[in-house]
Amino acid sequence: MAYCAPMPSHHPLPFDPIDRAAQLWQDRIGPAATMAAVTNIMRVQQILQSSVDAALRPHGLTFARYEALVLLVFSRQGSLPMNVMGQRLQLHPTSVTNIVDRLQADHLVERNGHPTDRRTTVVTITEAGRQRQKIATGALTDIDFGLVGLDDAQIAQLTALLTEVRRAAGDFS
Amino acid sequence: MAYCAPMPSHHPLPFDPIDRAAQLWQDRIGPAATMAAVTNIMRVQQILQSSVDAALRPHGLTFARYEALVLLVFSRQGSLPMNVMGQRLQLHPTSVTNIVDRLQADHLVERNGHPTDRRTTVVTITEAGRQRQKIATGALTDIDFGLVGLDDAQIAQLTALLTEVRRAAGDFS
DNA sequence: GACAAGTGGTTGGACGTCCTACTATTGGGA
DNA sequence: TCCCAATAGTAGGACGTCCAACCACTTGTC
Numbered sequence: 001m002a003y004c005a006p007m008p009s010h011h012p013l014p015f016d017p018i019d020r021a022a023q024l025w026q027d028r029i030g031p032a033a034t035m036a037a038v039t040n041i042m043r044v045q046q047i048l049q050s051s052v053d054a055a056l057r058p059h060g061l062t063f064a065r066y067e068a069l070v071l072l073v074f075s076r077q078g079s080l081p082m083n084v085m086g087q088r089l090q091l092h093p094t095s096v097t098n099i100v101d102r103l104q105a106d107h108l109v110e111r112n113g114h115p116t117d118r119r120t121t122v123v124t125i126t127e128a129g130r131q132r133q134k135i136a137t138g139a140l141t142d143i144d145f146g147l148v149g150l151d152d153a154q155i156a157q158l159t160a161l162l163t164e165v166r167r168a169a170g171d172f173s
Numbered sequence: 174m175a176y177c178a179p180m181p182s183h184h185p186l187p188f189d190p191i192d193r194a195a196q197l198w199q200d201r202i203g204p205a206a207t208m209a210a211v212t213n214i215m216r217v218q219q220i221l222q223s224s225v226d227a228a229l230r231p232h233g234l235t236f237a238r239y240e241a242l243v244l245l246v247f248s249r250q251g252s253l254p255m256n257v258m259g260q261r262l263q264l265h266p267t268s269v270t271n272i273v274d275r276l277q278a279d280h281l282v283e284r285n286g287h288p289t290d291r292r293t294t295v296v297t298i299t300e301a302g303r304q305r306q307k308i309a310t311g312a313l314t315d316i317d318f319g320l321v322g323l324d325d326a327q328i329a330q331l332t333a334l335l336t337e338v339r340r341a342a343g344d345f346s
Numbered sequence: 347g348a349c350a351a352g353t354g355g356t357t358g359g360a361c362g363t364c365c366t367a368c369t370a371t372t373g374g375g376a
Numbered sequence: 377t378c379c380c381a382a383t384a385g386t387a388g389g390a391c392g393t394c395c396a397a398c399c400a401c402t403t404g405t406c
Binding site: 012014019021028029030036037039041042043045047048051052071087089090145149154167168 | 185186187188189190191192194197198201202203206207208209210211212213214215216217218219220221222224225236240243244247260261262263310313314317318319320321322323325327328329330331332334335336337338339340341342343344345346
Binding site for chain 3: 267
């Protein structure tokens with residue numbers, strides 16, 4: 001299926017607003033390279049989030065919920081404790097609660113008690129959840145996850161740079 | 174001032190969860206490079222947002238509001254119509270309304286009517302707004318905008334890659 | 347065994363983003 | 377001139393994220 005890139009709803013500017021801001025920053029404040037990189041990450045994330053969510057909306061999912069489904073599909077039993085989900089997805093416990101609430105309301109996952117630790121809640125994906133994940137994965141691969149304009153080598157380069165940032169930030173060890 | 178990297182509140186994993194997911198994806202679904210890159214962008218954006226917002230919180234700002242202040246400081250008259258702010262910051266009109274509401278509540282900006290077009294609202298930064306922006310800029314440069322682990326060349330490389338994505342997505346022309 | 351500290355999860359509130367829908371104003375064309 | 381499409385901004389709602397606070401349960405220590 002041909003993928004129509006997510007043109008911004010409001011007419012694009014004839015210049016790069018981030019680059020423009022970086023030039024002004026350089027003139028008035030100082031070195032702008034870091035600021036420009038951070039702003040770029042913020043903006044690209046927003047673009048990707050928008051593209052991905054648009055592709056998932058017809059299937060009643062968001063990227064956050066989709067990630068949770070994938071995590072469960074990849075787990076051995078199709079089930080994980082909520083705190084483990086939070087660690088893997090790098091989410092605050094309240095975000096996990098929020099996401100699981102909505103997945104459960106759509107009957108894509110179930111909540112069950114942990115057999116030995118009564119504090120823990122175990123989330124299990126349902127058959128409907130597995131099917132929904134499969135369909136959503138197709139929708140996302142069709143649009144290349146919204147990531148356009150880079151070849152394979154550049155994508156690998158991007159991943160390497162960002163992984164280094166996460167490592168330096170203590171995301172994992 | 175020494176900057177303490179934003180260690181995740183929940184103990185870091187001994188492995189990279191994104192890389193782990195990418196391996197499983199490769200085994201079960203197919204090529205995982207794009208998925209890994211997109212997930213990396215999402216996660217790094219989240220880390221940066223957290224670091225930046227933490228640095229700005231003592232000054233009563235968020236990154237979104239800070240960006241709006243910078244945009245106004247860089248403008249000739251210290252004032253811009255709301256729709257122009259939306260174009261430059263790549264924000265939905267409702268987001269601009271939200272941000273300007275809060276900046277105005279803090280007396281950092283003012284709303285005024287446009288002299289000739291009675292539909293448009295012109296936002297003007299106040300003297301307090303200019304001072305606040307200066308202080309906040311110091312707080313952000315102190316922590317390098319939360320971007321850690323890359324040297325100057327890598328930062329430039331990252332910016333180039335992300336700019337290409339934005340160009341391909343039609344963010345500007 | 348009892349108590350203190352730590353862990354797992356939820357609730358309520360704040361924030362930023364987007365969408366849909368709406369009002370007010372402008373400007374172009376019949 | 378008048379109508380209608382386009383534009384500027386706002387209101388209300390949904391979603392995801394975080395924080396602070398809280399309760400239930402577990403674990404370690406005395």
